[in-house]
Amino acid sequence: MLIDISELFSNKKTRKKIQLDLEKEKFFYDNEFIGFSKPVKLDLLLKPDGDEIELTGNIETELLLACSRCLETFSYSIHIELNERLSKTLKSEDEDIIFIEDDRLDLNEIVENNIISILPIKKLCNKNCKGLCHQCGINLNHSTCKCEFDDVDPRLAKLKNLFSTD
Incomplete structure (x- = not known):
């Protein structure tokens, strides 16, 4: 889902609040599909900060993962606190800034990248599997x-x- 954020770059006093339930089925990562059993709840605030935009908020959902030991699918609830920086100019020295093209923010990409960053290395349905x-x-x-x-x-x-x- 693409969000137009052109007004945030042009008007430095504007803020944009995004609250929505993003319907996702699954995405492919590390040779397996990561599924969703609930919609992805997004509660985001975008505000200008100089030449950049600060994105804060949280992501909440429930994933369907395959257990690393028994291969059965299990539910895994997540709550992620977001604190991202967005920019229209590509800065090579700071890799933590998300580059924005055409004044559009791809929410799917931000959601997937943040989910990938918190996935456990070994996915277990329970610790005694x-x-x-x-x-x-x-x-x-x-x-x-x-x-x-x-x-x-x-x-x-x-x-x-x-x-x-x-």
Whole structure:
């Protein structure tokens, strides 16, 4: 969703308040889809600050993520406090400033970039997730399998005979 912010660059006393529910289905990041179970609630304030525009506010939504251990989808609530700086001029020394072209602000890009920045490295449905059996693939959170785990590194197989009581 693009927002016209040309009046903020021309009139330094103008402020723009944006409150809306952004309907998003999903976006692709890091070889997986990040889904949304609720609309993205945006509460933003844009105000001029010299040659730049200061964007403050918050983003609130609920994501649908795939668990890193068991691959099941789970809900992940987020609340992000925003504090961004926008500019029409490209400044190479300050990488934290968002460059604005054609006096339009892309809210989708800001939402996605901020969500990506707070995603956990390891996405777990719960901290005690048992994951999947690496032999039969059954979800160990729901049932147990009858696979025998005799995993011995082939490089250390001879040592196993050393400790056998045969």
